[in-house]
Amino acid sequence: MFLLLLSGLWIGFSLMGAGVMGMLMFKLNLPPTISVWDKIGGLLANSIWNSTNSWSLTALPLFILMGEILYRTQISTRLLNGLQPWLAGIPGRLLHINVVACSLFAAVSGSSAATTATVGKITLDELSKRGYDRSIAIGSLAGAGTLGFLIPPSLIMIIYGILSDTSIGKLFIAGVIPGLCLASAYAAYIMVRAMIDPSIMPKEEESHTFKEKIAASRELFPVLLLIVVVLGGIYMGITTPTEAAAIGVVGALALAVWFKNLTVENFREAVLSAVKTTSMISFIIVGAAFLSQVVGFVGIARALSLYITGLGLSPYVLIFVIAIMYLFLGMILDGISIVVMTLPIVLPIVVAAGFHPLWFGIFLVFMVELSQITPPVGFSIFVIEGISGEKVGDILKATFPFFVIMILMVIAITAFPDIVFYLPNQMVD
Amino acid sequence: MKKFISLIDACSKAGGYISGLFMLLIVALITVEIFARTLFDTSTLIGDEYSAYFFVVVVMMGLSFSMKEGAHIRISLLRGKLPEPALKVLDLAVLAGAIALTGFALYHAVLMTYDVWDLGMTADSISETPLYIPQLVIPVGLFLLILQLTSDFLRRLLSFQIR
Amino acid sequence: EAIKLDLNAVYGATSFHTQGAMDFAKRVEAHSNGSVLITVHPGGSLGFKGPELLKVVKDGQVPMSDILMGVVAGSSHAFGISSLPRLVKSYDEARALYVDSRPLYEKSARRWNQKLLYAAPWPPSGLITKKAIVTRADIKGIKTRTYDKNGAEFLRALGAMPLSMPWGEVYASLRTGMIDSVLTSSESAKNGKFWEVLSHFEPINYAYPLNMVTINLDYWNALSGDQQEAMLKAASETEAAQWKASQARSEEALKAIAAEGITVTPESPELTAELDAAAREIQKKFLKKAKKAEKALLNTYVK
Numbered sequence A: 001m002f003l004l005l006l007s008g009l010w011i012g013f014s015l016m017g018a019g020v021m022g023m024l025m026f027k028l029n030l031p032p033t034i035s036v037w038d039k040i041g042g043l044l045a046n047s048i049w050n051s052t053n054s055w056s057l058t059a060l061p062l063f064i065l066m067g068e069i070l071y072r073t074q075i076s077t078r079l080l081n082g083l084q085p086w087l088a089g090i091p092g093r094l095l096h097i098n099v100v101a102c103s104l105f106a107a108v109s110g111s112s113a114a115t116t117a118t119v120g121k122i123t124l125d126e127l128s129k130r131g132y133d134r135s136i137a138i139g140s141l142a143g144a145g146t147l148g149f150l151i152p153p154s155l156i157m158i159i160y161g162i163l164s165d166t167s168i169g170k171l172f173i174a175g176v177i178p179g180l181c182l183a184s185a186y187a188a189y190i191m192v193r194a195m196i197d198p199s200i201m202p203k204e205e206e207s208h209t210f211k212e213k214i215a216a217s218r219e220l221f222p223v224l225l226l227i228v229v230v231l232g233g234i235y236m237g238i239t240t241p242t243e244a245a246a247i248g249v250v251g252a253l254a255l256a257v258w259f260k261n262l263t264v265e266n267f268r269e270a271v272l273s274a275v276k277t278t279s280m281i282s283f284i285i286v287g288a289a290f291l292s293q294v295v296g297f298v299g300i301a302r303a304l305s306l307y308i309t310g311l312g313l314s315p316y317v318l319i320f321v322i323a324i325m326y327l328f329l330g331m332i333l334d335g336i337s338i339v340v341m342t343l344p345i346v347l348p349i350v351v352a353a354g355f356h357p358l359w360f361g362i363f364l365v366f367m368v369e370l371s372q373i374t375p376p377v378g379f380s381i382f383v384i385e386g387i388s389g390e391k392v393g394d395i396l397k398a399t400f401p402f403f404v405i406m407i408l409m410v411i412a413i414t415a416f417p418d419i420v421f422y423l424p425n426q427m428v429d
Numbered sequence B: 001m002k003k004f005i006s007l008i009d010a011c012s013k014a015g016g017y018i019s020g021l022f023m024l025l026i027v028a029l030i031t032v033e034i035f036a037r038t039l040f041d042t043s044t045l046i047g048d049e050y051s052a053y054f055f056v057v058v059v060m061m062g063l064s065f066s067m068k069e070g071a072h073i074r075i076s077l078l079r080g081k082l083p084e085p086a087l088k089v090l091d092l093a094v095l096a097g098a099i100a101l102t103g104f105a106l107y108h109a110v111l112m113t114y115d116v117w118d119l120g121m122t123a124d125s126i127s128e129t130p131l132y133i134p135q136l137v138i139p140v141g142l143f144l145l146i147l148q149l150t151s152d153f154l155r156r157l158l159s160f161q162i163r
Numbered sequence C: 001e002a003i004k005l006d007l008n009a010v011y012g013a014t015s016f017h018t019q020g021a022m023d024f025a026k027r028v029e030a031h032s033n034g035s036v037l038i039t040v041h042p043g044g045s046l047g048f049k050g051p052e053l054l055k056v057v058k059d060g061q062v063p064m065s066d067i068l069m070g071v072v073a074g075s076s077h078a079f080g081i082s083s084l085p086r087l088v089k090s091y092d093e094a095r096a097l098y099v100d101s102r103p104l105y106e107k108s109a110r111r112w113n114q115k116l117l118y119a120a121p122w123p124p125s126g127l128i129t130k131k132a133i134v135t136r137a138d139i140k141g142i143k144t145r146t147y148d149k150n151g152a153e154f155l156r157a158l159g160a161m162p163l164s165m166p167w168g169e170v171y172a173s174l175r176t177g178m179i180d181s182v183l184t185s186s187e188s189a190k191n192g193k194f195w196e197v198l199s200h201f202e203p204i205n206y207a208y209p210l211n212m213v214t215i216n217l218d219y220w221n222a223l224s225g226d227q228q229e230a231m232l233k234a235a236s237e238t239e240a241a242q243w244k245a246s247q248a249r250s251e252e253a254l255k256a257i258a259a260e261g262i263t264v265t266p267e268s269p270e271l272t273a274e275l276d277a278a279a280r281e282i283q284k285k286f287l288k289k290a291k292k293a294e295k296a297l298l299n300t301y302v303k
């Protein structure tokens, strides 16, 4: 597969090709009446249908479209203008925008890809235009975008909750503090970088009086209104998280009409651009779904987790080895498949070693988040490549510090599990 | 030859517009569902089912368009280091591989859709939609993708101006 | 050398039907002296969702699978029998209906190039709600998540507002108030920890939906006579055990949710009449499309 990827074959095709080869190499025990090519082809056709005929995935193009509309109608410029006076006093200034915006959006969307795509579309170009360092902009987007899984609602937590018989409500609550810690750690890193190397941002503009801040905040109003409408719809029980995406699109259109900067031309561009990003990501999802299916048949994930759990390790060494295993699996598989394939074997062992299922759920969400930004199969990286046009290698380099911060966070929740347990323990049973 | 290539370009572009149209249809369908539910205490009962079908259309019809526009991503580590003649050979090989894979998928997608129609399979929902209808878009989309890849292959082979 | 077979299991590893499949795999290994080894893949980890399973097994993409019959009723009409509302109201009646309809199921499976090995019911579905449901008036306007077409039509006829959504969104939607009730079994209510958000359960014995395990006929015919016999023996043992386990689980789950604070309200006679009337419409509609053999069988059950 690495060979296919290196050859410059498009990623979706590389995953499919690897899947086909995996099936050919694997001893399938077929009865004489079924040909191996029919079996592989049938599986492939079925994964194309099954992975795209998905209600929860429909939120993805809609969130992307919403980001495109905001981006093309200068509502995004208003957002940055409005935030600038407030962030001006903080080292790093607008570089914090990705962290702030991703944290807000993570509370709306259940997936990292949607969070990354929406926020990235709004912020990346604006930051470059204003002279901020592109590498940190991209890195912070990749890092903070994965908050989509940690801050509720979260697709991964729902799947984990069902598979592990853990309360989804408690998982959601448990993700809040680690999510905010992670966001703060990113912000702290950006501040430190900005203090060491002021060249990563444009020259300081004149300081702002409080009156100016209030005046500028009026620019924030439209976007805040949109967030309130989308979030309010979910938390007041009017829409499901998936449906909220459609409300977001309608809201963005309404704002664009209100500010009179919606033209037929930029609307057409927004839709076509959303089409491109959507088919690009979905094509990779199709390839990943097929490869995951093959991996399921061949049983790599199963064999690996059986092997590790058979070693008889002490609790912390066990968690360390499991983390390494997930990092490895996270390179080649997508997050949801990893959880589904390994959990039945890993969870009982982890629980027997004395870890709480609730804690392990949050740990697993971190592992899935890491898998989003590790090559060669990392969805956040693909999304960013799609919207920024940067090379994968550059994106990885930019993302690395944030990857390290995430690892440090994993160590922190392992050493101090109360970060996870504090809020759920306040809940009345 | 140039006519053939521009015809394919036009097909891909049309696919892109259809894809965009269905994306907007998803927005419309979900909006109607939300209004029906909150204002009139009723439900379309097909909202989630049909938005998923529409999403299949968005993806499949958008595939060749996004290929034409160069939106699909690849690792270009090796490509950047090769001299032009070797790069041409590699690109042709990669395109040929992609065409072969798409052809394989197309053949089996046709078989699947035919089977689903022949067996009269319907969705397990109130609408009882015959499943071959939303599935039809898969072979159509893959066929468009093959056309686009072939056009790119010819373009590269004949060293036309690359976009 | 041993023959290895993959069994696709739709539900998670702790689910009652997946455990049944694992139990079946063990029995097959024992009875065949280790010459047939079945690997159970839980949680749909092979990438199949449900409605396509009959076809997927037919084409041998996966040799064996567990399949919820109601979900493939769009492929083969007879598989819709067990998900008809209120056709049977106890485990004994459900068992009798299964014995009567098993030849139909076998025939349908054969038409789809597979062999039916065993089938066992989900614990019966009831309504889990925010307020007690005693009369039909209480059903009016409740926003209920249903899992199939029959459930939606049934509740709509009673004046409720049925909604379909993926199981994964149910908990969050209950919490936000987007839905206020779910048509599901005591077992699923227990696993979903619904007492955190709901307070009443009405065991209306809505249906005893069957879940079956089938094997592709090409794979089946490639087995030796002894191996086939071992598999059939294991199937009949697992079937008996699963029927018992289903009933036990249903009763235990009912106690468990009651212990967590859910009020269990038995059906009132007034409600029974209303529910039966709504169910009869759906049964009749099903009969209209039924083949002769299905009609002959169902006429003894539809009153």
Ligand code: NA
Binding pocket: A105, A106, A107, A108, A109, A110, A111, A147, A148, A149, A150, A151, A152, A153, A154
């Ligand atoms: Na989220």
Ligand code: NA
Binding pocket: A330, A331, A332, A333, A370, A371, A372, A373, A374, A375, A376, A377, A378, A379
């Ligand atoms: Na990865």
